[in-house]
Amino acid sequence: MSLINNYQKGWALRYLREAKAELIAAQKIPYLAPNRLIEAMRKAQAAIYYSLGDPASIEAIVRQTVLQRRSVEDPVLRCLVEIEQTVQQIAQVPDSDRETTMKQTDDIIQIASDIVKLFTGEKAD
DSSP states (O other): OOSSOHHHHHHHHHHHHHHHHHHHHHHHOGGGHHHHHHHHHHHHHHHHHHHHSOHHHHHHHHHHHHHHTOOOOOHHHHHHHHHHHHHHHHHHSTTSOHHHHHHHHHHHHHHHHHHHHHHHSOOOO
């Protein structure tokens, strides 16, 4: 049973597929890897946001929480904040350790896959 409408579901699954494709491209073309990995993380975030409801509102809440640097009790919001902080950190230093960045990107995509599957009832290809 899906907890979101078909529009949100379609976008969540699409962004998740694109995030996975960006990760594969980064693995195959090393000189483009930094930009591809950041793009993969952003698309995984978008997939999560669409699967949770209104992506613009969720993104605003996450960014505001990050900017305020306040403690987060809610486990879902804490997860979203940690993902945002990881993406920001990697975006600021895109030429950091490539293998570590690939692992972090893969982890974020896996988290997104789990969340999207939970809320859409479908697994992205």
